[in-house]
Amino acid sequence: MNMTFSQLVENHNVSDKAKAFGFLGKDFLTYGDVKSLIKSLKNELIYRGIEKGDRIALFSENQPHWGVVYLAVTSLGAVIVPILPEFASKAVVNILDHSGAKLLFASEKQRRKLEEAGLSLPVFKLEDLEPVDGNKADKTLYEKDFALEEDDLAAILYTSGTTGNSKGVMLSHRNILSNVEASYQIIAISEEDRFLSLLPLAHTYECTLGLLFPFTNGSSVTYIEGVPSPRILMDALARVKPTMILSVPLLIEKIYRSKVAGLFHSRKITSILYSLPPTRFLLNHIAGKKLLKAFGGELRFFGIGGAPLGPDVERFLKDSRFPYSIGYGLTETSPLLAGDNPSIQRFRSTGNPVFNGELRIGEPDRRTGVGEIQAKGPNIMLGYYKDEERTAEVFTEDGWFRTGDLGKMTQDGRLFIKGRKKNLILGSNGENIYPEEIESLINENEYVEESVITQKGKELVAFIYLNAEKLTADLKNMKLPTEKFEEYKASLLDRIRQEVNKHLNAGIRLSSLIEQKIPFEKTPSMKIKRYLYI
Structure with missing residues (x-):
């Protein structure tokens, strides 16, 4: 897709009456509304002196007008700076300062968060945007358009707002739209498709695949107000x-482990049957049909990304023919x-490289074939904003992007992820230990x-956040006195440790399990902030 956002918006030929973006249970913006809003908003930005390359920040939870602002800014030639709604006001101020944003679009909720920060730049409320008659839009202003090139900067995305740690990822029009094109090769969509948005739009995963991909094909996107219980x-x-649906593993893992696995292990006979491959497949297939029905019955694609998926959960999805x-x-x-x-999804693989990109394994281990995953293609960022040193660090001398992830590739080109390079642990016997793989094994336990x-030193330990619902039910059934709770949990943790160690090599054994009393702190994309616990 050799085009810019301006060409994408101007050449958009979806029916004006087709549903575009809307909240669950409320009126949708049609594609005609979206086009009208984009045009009037571009007029407003030009009227306010916005020029090509000016940075405009967008700070809001998911809502229909989020995509309108994104498309208006990028198609004008300005640079959008999406900010994750979970960021604290201090982090937001850091991003606004670092990016040099000229104005800010914010939802009412996020605008209130920033009131005490004393911002000097103009703030527009997303809720105030209204569709206007496209024929009556101020064409005099609109005719002032900026010539855009594919390699012009389109967006700056900050993975952190912390002072001294802000990394603004610079993505061009080519970067983003080539990735939209790559999505076509994985799944075909049309005006008949309905997306349900669950992840923050300020994250590039949801923005590219959950907003721009459906926009180019005229699909509808439904948003849920507030945190979805x-x-x-x-x-x-x-x-x-x-x-x-696009999701992180946490959602489907919780559904499987709380609603499906619990049923299979609630009785001794079903637990035994489930341990046998033929009956496991049959039980999974039956449960999968019920799960698909619970998802509305018409799901064609359930995309999972952002973190490793537990092998037990994937085994269930594979057996049940769930469209993951x-x-x-x-x-x-x-x-x-x-x-x-x-x-064609293969068990434990993240699939083939996108058709317009390349992957290679840098300096693979001669025995295992595992090495750093490196990438090249039109979707690779321009660099980190105002940070040439860190930009240089993540590219090889011959121009490949270092992902920082370890993996291997099969002869037919499929990629298998082992874990993050910085998380790699060297065992006492010199063997490489990939903590993510052991964590997946631990997380299969229903507790x-x-x-x-x-x-810790030469010992391998695990912090465990226990399943409070399952634990509470057990303690209630056993009628244990309160003073025995800690003793029971200690015994439970040791049983889990022994069970996990049965599946680990002799040189890689857990010496202890430590209870994590409160949930692990996570990033906006629901990854555990490992550095806080290591």
């Missing part, structure tokens, strides 16, 4: 009957580097919610 989510699935696809990418790669259609592996 399990009840609200299930209601949304029943009403929207989505055909497309595991993708791989980073903010710096717009984001998609690899992915497959659900029909475990999440875990983090670390090394």
Whole structure:
């Protein structure tokens, strides 16, 4: 897709009456509304003196007008700076200062968060945007358009707002739109498709694949107001009957472990049957049909990315023929580097490289074939904003982007991820230990919610956040006195440790499990902030 956002918006030929973006249970913006809003907003920006290359920040939770602002800014030739709604006001101010933003679009909720910060730049409320008659729009202003090139900067995305740690990823028009084109090769969509948006739009995963991809094809996107509780989510699935969903592993893992696995292990006989491959496949297939029905019954694509998916959960999805696809990418790669259609998804693989990009394994281990995953293609970022030193560090001498992830590739080109390079632990016997793989094994236990592996001295230990619901039910059934609770949990943790060690090599054994009393702190993309626990 050799084009700019200006060409994308101007050449958009979807029916004006087709539904575009809307909140669950409320009126949708049609594609005619979106085009009208973009035109009037571009007029307003030009009237206010915005020039090509000026930075404009966007700070809001997911809502229909988010995409309108994004498309208006980028198609004008200005640079959009999306800010994750979870960022604190101090982090937002840091980003606004670092990016040199000239004005800010914010939702009412986020605008209130910034009131005490004393911002000097103009703030526009997203809720105030209204469609106007396109024929009556101020064409005099609109005719002042800026010549755009594919390699012009389109967006700056900050992975952190912390002072001294802000990394502004610079993505060009070519970077982003080439990745939209790559999505076509994985799954075909049309005006009939319905996306249900669950991830923050300020994250490039949701923005590229969950906003721009459906926009180019005239699909509709439904947003949920506020934090979706399990009840609200299930209601949304029943009403929207989505055909497309993008998610992080946490969502489907929770559903499987709380609603599906618990049933299989509730009785001794079903637990025994489930341990046998033939009956496991049959039980998974039956449960998968019920799960698909719970998702609205019309799901064609359930994209999973952002973190490793537990092997037990993937085994269930594979057996049940649930239409899942595991993708791989980073903010710096717009984001998609690899992915497959659900029909050819291979167990534990993140699929083939996108058709317009290349992947290679840098300095692979001679024995295992594992090395750093490196990428090249039109989707690779321009660099980090105002940071030439860190930009140089993430590119090889011959121009390949260093992902910082370890993996290997099969002869037929499929990619398998092992873990983050910086998380790699060297065992006492010199063997490489990939903590993510052991964590996946631990997390299969019905009493475990999440875990983090670390090394203390020469010992391998795990922090465990226990499943409070399961634990509470057990303690209630056993009628244990309060003073026995800690003793029971210690015994439980040791049983989990022994069970996990049965599946690990002799040189890689967990010496202890430590209870994590409160949930692990996470990034906006729901990854555990490992550095806090290591």
